[in-house]
Amino acid sequence: MKKKNEESDQFGLVSVYLVLLFLIAIAIFLFSSSSNSTTSHQSFLRCLLDDHHIPPSMITTRDSNSFSSLLNFSIQNPRIYGNTYPTLIVSPTSESHVQHAITCAKKHRIHMRVRSGGHDYEGLSYTSTLGPFILLDLFNLRSISIDVTSNTAWVQSGATLGELYHAISEKAGPNVAFPAGVCPTVGIGGHLSGGGLGTLVRAFGLAADQVVDARLVNANGEIQNRKSMGEGLFWAIRGGGCCFGIILSFKVTLVQVPPNVTVFSASRTLNQGATKLVTKWQNVAHELDRRLFIRVVLVPDEDEEGSKTVKATFNSLFLGSKAELLPLMGVSFPELGLREEDCTEMSWIKSVLYFSGYLSGGKNESALTERGVVDPFFAPFKAKSDFVKEPVSEQGWDNIWKWFSEENEFLIVILDPFGGRMDEISESETPFPHRNGSLYNLQYMVKWDVAEGSELTGKHLNWTKRFYEFMAPYVSKNPRAAYYNYRDLDLGRNEEGANSYLTANVWGRRYFKDNFRRLAEVKSEVDPDNFFRNEQSVPPLFHSGK
Template identity: 55%
Template sequence: MRTLSSISVDTETKRAWIGGGVLLGGLYHAIAEKSPVLAFPAGTCPMVGAGGHVSGGGEGTLTRKYGLAADNVIDAKIVNADGAILDRESMGEDLFWAIRGGGGASFGIILAYKIKLVSVPSIVTVFAPNRTLEQNATKIVYLWQHIAYKLDRDLFIRILITQEHRNGKLTVQAQFQSLFLGKADKLLPLMQESFPELGLRREDCTELKWIEAALFFSDLPDGSTVNDLVTRNPNPRTYYKAKSDYVTEPISEVALEGLWKRFYEAEAEKAQLIFSPSGGRMY
């Protein structure tokens, strides 16, 4: 699929055609080259293929404001089992609905998507403060569950849970990663009102361009630049197993403490648990 890597961005109409083999990092970079105030709501991993990502739904930091990647697809070109190339009109609305979240490979080969670009401010704010169990992480994670889905749609906060060594002692750490579509001076009073328990400070916040925020969330090696978003293999090859699920009721503090016990096991050295909020457009 990597040969299906064309990207055509039209800033006037806020539309783009992307090949089924385009990687998310390459897409973000191509959009930013055309305009610093346009983006596409999709995932944080730059090496993920846009074709499969969109056909599975596509969730990311802009989802609460603009919906899934699949919600922002307005046309497509696919090859069906008979070898015919179809667009939205010729495939019909049922099939067009199915390839936007139902898994594109189940219904045909995705050649290209026409996507709707979304507006972002010229400056956004990111933060990622860490809280260990000794810093009341359990209580803060528990409270996050009650407010994250109700926050202003311009504010996305997810949590990364990992094993951590502090002062020679093994503990569990919660990192609160956030993207705010605006400047820090607007973010800080909003956080004080809606999530004061985190104790966010001005020095925790960094103002960036949106493409730089995409790099911030990308997990690329330290020292990477936005140009590295287009690199296909920036990290050493690793193998891991991942599983996702939805939680409809807050996990109790007792249950969270039970989860943390798993992170004290030797095999959890590189384990990671991610809590991502819905709400906003995702009700």
């Protein structure tokens, strides 16, 4: 018995010894990795400063007093605060600076993220779970050149939608517009490379549909335009994301609009017939005159007795006068009961202020050039998206309304109609495939108090997932589609290695459907080593083995 105890003690000592060796090995590996990372980043800095003579003022390190303010300047989702941040920020002021940054990063194997506006819903343009990285912030590359003769504009990626809208109004006049999103602080680079939905989508299509040329720095540090990059890559960057190179600027076609447009917002609660109205809207919104865009915004509300209800706001832009709009509504959507006093005529640029909420806040057109965080309801949020192909029944909406009554949730659901021009563009024309057959896009967003702790944040995220799962019977299937610009990491993340494409295909087909394989083929041709990558970027179809 004593011998057995001695053997047991020896075995225990050996086990402890092996565990200690394992822990020491891990510590050495982590220290080595950290040391190697530090050395690589120092080499990267020397490459920029000494080899390429980048001005030191363009580089902000973590120990700089301005690091936090520069990093947080355009972060639009405080839920992302506290995630892994860059070791340094490079803020180029010329195209050559971008080339040098890529050359040095690739030479010293430095991972890079690129930010144009900071609206990435999951923060992938300025955070990373793939290890240490640098941030290339394009906010200084924001020039806009408008050619009124050809009705085109060259817009650098660091410019915002608001800056573009303002420049169009100033230089091209009231009859010219650009079909893109409603939030003025969104960056051009990310918005156009992911598609770009807005109030003019039924009349003219997506923002990406207007792109006729581009300037891009590829993985070799070379600047290319449409001709030199080829039609395959040019196709990919108009809706396939920013993982094929760094887009310096887009050349876009501007569109003609009337000198005055008409807007209206009509709100109805459940007691006022909101259920029947939303149900009818689904059947007519995509078939209306293409000049007429009516979105629906759904939020929890209280009725006059203080009981919980749902408010549906029908928010519209019409490219014409009130005199033209009212007869159209009388024929196609009389149930809404739209009156002349509900409608307001204004210039297109004023309608931009109207839809962004700036007009009700008393702001004028100059506010469109403001950058950073301007949302008065700035709060942590989680968003998801869907596309609807078959109208939801009244009973279906009654079931959905029950979710709006749950406590401690600020939920907003936005329904953006398609049809019109969107029905005339094939699913393969650009990477954005959600065209013919999609009645509308659904966006769900849950916000919560910025002061809440991580435990309550987890509660909100879980609630959002459950609501999303509940909506499955009412939305598109095989695959259940999603909009790339409303990024959602719950759909899946990339994995390194030979199976990266198969792993990414799970989430990739949701965003791009059958276009995903074509995107991966382009990626294999232009960036086979996957230098430009993030947790949800298109991987090469063929693994390079590096």
